Amino acid sequence: MSAGGQVAEVLPGSPAGLVARFQGERTASGPPTVGQANMIRCVLTDPPEHMNYRFVLNVPPGRTLGDVVTAAELLVSRHESLRTTFRDDLQHVAGEGELVIEVHESRGSADLADEVAARLQAVRFDPAGELPVRMAVTVNDGVPEHVVLIVTHTTVDAVGLGLMRAELGRLLLGEVPAPVTAPQPLDVAWAERNPASLKRAQAALTYWRTNLERIPRSTFTASVDDGDNDWLLPRLRVRSTRAARALGRIGTRTGVSRSAAVLAAYTLIAGLRAGQRTAVALAISANRFRPELREYVGPLAQDALVPIDLDEPTFDGVLRRARAATLAAYQNSRFDSDALVQIMEEVQRSRGVFFARDIVFNDMSVPGPGRRTGRIEEDGQDVRSHWLPDATMPTRTSVWVRTLEGEVDFTLWADPRCLPREDAEALGEGIARLLIEAAERDVPISEVSALTGVVPLERGPGWVTVDACWVHLAEVERLVRDAVGERPFRVTFEDGRLVCHLAGPVTPQEIHTACVGKLSGRMAAMTPHHYVVCDGAPASPDGWAALPVLDEGTGR
Template sequence: MTERVSVGFTGGRGGVCGLSWGQIAIWRAIQRLVPDDASLNMSWVTALEDEGVSFGTPLARITDTVASVMARHESLRTRVRVDDVHGPQQLLARDGTIEVEVVDATRETAAAAAKELQRRLTEPAFDYAGEWPLRVGAVRVDGEDVVTHAVFAICHLVTDRGGLTALVRDVLAALAGRPTTDPPDRQPYEQALHQASEAGRRQSDKALRYWARHLAAVPRDRFGTPDGPPRFVSVTLSSPAGDRAVSVLAEREQVSSSAVILAAAAWQLARQTGARESVLQVIVSNRFRPGLADSVGPASQDGLCVVEVGDDGFGPVIGRAMRASMQAYLHAQYDPVALDTLLADLGDVDLSCSFNDRRFDAQTPVSAAAGVTADGIRAALPHTTVSREPVDHYGARYFLHVNAVPGTLDLTLFADTSVFDETKVEEHLRGIERLVVAEALRVLDATDTGSADTEPAAAEAPV
């Protein structure tokens, strides 16, 4: 049996204003994917008893949780309206009513019922103007007032990966009967008002001056003429040996593992396109900025990262990639509409290459190389796997994702094979693995023989 329970909520304020820059970035991503925009929806199931959150939980605890988080986080009560004059605007409601879908099951079938409920709540695209960007469900067992599973599905406009952690934390606290009372970090509505102010304009202008200086390095024709309409493939390489090698290089250079992987990708891309520099857009969370660490709202934007590869060895490129990424991070808050104007003035600039490290701890310096040996890296090499699948469409010609797989360098490359030959996609990923492995083995072998480090020779990594 399914029941729908209405939950009222009241927040602190309501109003109408433009989207924040982070919201614009997500809104554009959604529009590019229509009619497949539901693929950006996010969801999770909390098994209350199995996860030790609460026991014998009444349905009222679920409805109280929903009312609490709806009141606390303005993005959960924000819808988006598009009009011909102002474009997309956020409509923040002060109060309202939301439904919780309750499904009855037995204790034996509760977990399966929760998974099915998650699927039903997550699959449909949201009605961005007419629906709250949160869907909630609960599994009640054995005809009692006991809920064993709570299900949450949210629209990507609510937040990005960085803000999802704060939202889940607040949900779990409320489900445990201890709702968070500390003031939340900056809300999207407040962020949008700040960004529309004079101070916000100055911040955007500073970032765009950086973009203008470095866009000159972006090639106008990076991959050559397409051999037909765009067609996409997704290839994933999983390499335990690569993960060990990256940790060795990150510790040697005292940089993040993300910088090592970015450097290897930049090296491969430069070699494959015949350039001395690699220009990639990197996804920047912006969570290091004041007031945004735990903000439940979209804050991520693209940063422009220009990595000089040159003709010397791979070692120096790692340091240059780290410095280039830091500059990209510092200049990744700007008005996307103003960037559109800048790009239009510059003409045909190819920004079709992107890099996204999906790991939460990607920016922390790595000291996990203790115990890694050359023999261990060599022994792990046969365990590398590669998988592929076709993709209907994608928003970039080259998009490299670093996936959160513990103990493994896990890379997924989405590529447009009309300009990036399909046979070269796997080779590109294997070239990244070969590059980091060869450099790490050089470092470890030199250490094992007691040799002092010498200037790295130019690495060879076929593309």
């Protein structure tokens, strides 16, 4: 394949570019993989900055624009995920086609490539009508300096992105790549439909339903709701070489992996702060357990539901719980995402709670020596942290791990409505400090607050625990008020249940449906467990029990 000299328009207002022509082994259509199906929904709804990956590579000295185009042609030709669109519930692999590569004259600007990458990343991909890849190259007097690649999450997960980045780097050097031996996404999709895979996927859904029916629906429960929240969150970057050494010693003593140990520290401190006996994390699982999928260039990541019981006297006990919980969660992290959404809606109605993404854990580190990048600072500090510019992330808190060997390096995102900056700093640094201390001894849970500076949240009057969840009675009343409009009602807490008396005519099913419809994003609310529909309204709040009852029930 040779470099195209053709010029074409890319996006409105963007410059012309070179044309890379790709030629794959097949043109084909078929069902999407479960990973692709999960990501299509997110690509269409979540902010593009979350769903579009970007990276910038230096062009090796002596390479030409023609070499860049040839590298792009080979990359897209080799990986069907880069030439796949999605229409009519199917994935469609293009056997051949063209990709326009933007060309920008840098005039010596060191920041131009990053600026181009940010602009291309900020535009949402159209999964049905657009190839899931964008490329650009910056040149100085016609000599290529940097290559920019943007791919959407329907194409790769974080591990797949690392594989793609490494391969493009080799192609830019002019290396001849070995044939692709990993399966293509269409092959994975058909394999997911064999009887054994379908059985595992069904077992995963059972695992999710069983846990969703019992776990707290929120960890950082607070009297706020999302409304029009733009999820622009502060970000704290935390780094510690000593914590990385500590992880090795913790693993030797307990058998817990580095990743699970960080997750255990994160959930423990968050749970202690929130007064929860069980903290629930959503860990983004790469799902690359089988050898044939380790070099797979496609999206395998899905949420793994990790409930960790914190009712232990020492941190080693929590570590053991975390190890068992993560193993079970990762084994049940490949599923039909549409079916899971249905299960979550059914559980939401039956429990009367909205499940919140309060603790999200994304370990993007690559284990093994020599895998870390960048300069590791040894300045005598146990833990270093600094605030990054705010960015969007639709979670209460989230930890994104860069490295765990040589240096622990992660970013904590924190919703300031639930975790003000001072508390977020204590949580982020506290994760590293707890790990450092745990390398020396089995830390009692009673000492964690003093060690980290994270103290339990004080909950005032009106807070009760119901069905493993913290609930604020005023928020329940506000939920019901928004659901019933002008209809008189009263909510009480009786024998561990929320009871709603209200004026008819209406059925318990109708009022429960209205309450469930208003649940989304309300962290401290829960629907009543029982509805008593009365004939009229009393003259005083205490008079509901004396009214004739027209109907009553759970509404479930």
